Amino acid sequence: MVHDRDALITGIGIVSSLGCGTDAHWQALNDFRSVLDPTSFAPFAVHPLAALDFDRQIPKRGDQRQMEAWQRIGVFAAGLALEQAGVKGNTDLLSRMGMIVAAGGGERDxxxxxxxxxxxxxxxxxxxxxxxxxxxxxxxxxFLAQLSNLLAGNISIVHGVIGSSRTFMGEEAAGADAVRIACARIAAGQGEIMLVGGSYNAQRADVVLHYEMGGLQRRAPFGPIWERQASGGGLVLGSVGCFLVIEARAHAAIRGAPAWAHIAAICTDRSRRLPGEAAANAKAQFQTMAAHYHPTEAAVISGASGVAAATQEEATFLADLAVPVRATATALGHALEPSFPASLAFAALAVRHAALFPPLEPAERPMTTPLRQALVTSWGHWRGESLALVTAA
CATH class of the missing domain: 1.10.287 (Helix Hairpins)
Incomplete structure (x- = not known):
């Protein structure tokens, strides 16, 4: 049923190892070749950011110089999203646009x-x-130069988004809650248009050290997500920036903005990760949206990190759904805060094209029937379980 307060995705800005923007990513997903840097942080690999012309979205070199890489990535992706939604430079809309950013801290000394x-x-x-x-x-x-809310501040300075602003920290769950709260505010009439997303720079010695100290990273060979599980799993980090413009259906209609997809439902939760607890959360979340779910028209866009215990439990849960699955971290690497927005972006692209992109590894099966819906999962590598249902707009 169509409702004026439906949360529609009207703009997508995404940058990663696969390229810049939605067209580049859709093409890369349909002709997939993994982009890895196995040498800079050996014995660990990362998915490096594709070369970007930052002048396109951050025209003042002074602005660029005072940002670290993670901030430039996010500000650039935010500009792409605003541009695609047709609101970039529209001071009236930007003055009313809310912003929710998911980000970690900056680089260390x-x-x-x-x-x-x-x-x-x-x-x-x-x-x-x-x-x-x-x-x-x-x-x-x-320390002050590394604060996560500087990303939101720089987006405001560069792009003029000056409505309400929130910044969340908390790795994968931060990205999911940012989207959930944006959708809730739109549903409640507390906002008409929101900019939501985050950024992550994986090409940093400190984050490689951080996750290695937790015993979470994958050493060679660097296989795709599901294939890795037979030999212990593990993270392969990726540099990603992804922002979405999420807008009330009625508001989008008034300004004639086309929509990529509809976020029909979204849930977030967390567990202590005792065996079976994450799956129990996911099952409960799925039940809240099951009435709107049609398995013959659906696929799963999984944000599985690759960390063994959570990924294996998610694989068992997804097997019961018996629909095609695609793991975004195989393509992008795992990117913590922007992982969920990026998975939503992939889901929106696929739903908009009414076709699921081909398998990213042999464990994933093809889908030859039209795609109308996508379930988007995000099980954090340590905490946080999230699920969204993305449908045609």
């Missing part, structure tokens, strides 16, 4: 980190060693 990691194991008094070095070598100005 590598010299300080290296000194701490090298000296700590040999310190006579490790606690005193840490206190002395942290108090004397970390600069407050450095």
């Amino acid at each position: 590598y010299a300080v980190d290296s000194a701490l990691l090298s000296g700590y194991p040999h310190a006579t008094n490790p606690g005193l060693f840490l206190n002395q070095h942290l108090q004397g070598e970390l600069r407050p100005t450095l």
Whole structure:
């Protein structure tokens, strides 16, 4: 049933190892070849960001210089989304546009980190060693330059989005909750048009170290998501920026904006990740939208990270649905905060074309019938289970 407060995706801005924009990504998904950098952070691989002309969306070089890579990626993707939605430069709409950003922090001071990691194991008094070095070598100005809400601030400065603004931290769940709250605000009449998304720079020694310390990363061979599970799984990180313009159906109709897809339902939750708890959350979420779900017209766009326990449990849950599945991290790498918006973007592209893109690995089966719906999953590598139903607009 069509409703004036339906949440429609009217703009998609996405950049990744596959390229820049929706056309490049759709073409890459239909002629898929993985783009990996296995040497810069060996023995770990990353999916590197494709070359971008940042001047296209961030015309002032001064603005670019004061941003780190993760901020430039996000500001660029946000500009693409605004451009595609037909609102870029429209000061009236931008002044009323809400913004919800999902982002982590910025890069660390590598010299300080290296000194701490090298000296700590040999310190006579490790606690005193840490206190002395942290108090004397970390600069407050450095910390302030890494705050996650700077991404939202830079989007406001560069693109003029000056309505309400929120920034969420919390890895995969942050991206999912950003979308959920945007849809809820539109449904409740608390906003007409929202810019939602995030960015992630995987080409950083500190994040590679961070996830390796947790024993979460994949070492060679770097296979696709489902294939990896036979040999222990693991993350392969990817640089991604993805923003969506989400808009009330009536508002989009008034300004004549075409829609990519309709976010018909969305749920987020979290569990302690005892065996079966994540699947129980997913089943409960699915039941809330089952009445609108038609399996003969549907596929799954999975945000599985590759981390073994969660990915194996999700694979079992998805097998019961008995529909074709595509794992976005095989194509993009796992990108934490923007992973869910990027999966929604892939779902919207597929629904708009009424066709699921071909399998990304042998474990995924083809779909030859028209696609009208996509279930989008996001099981965080550690916490957070999210599910959305994307349908034709």
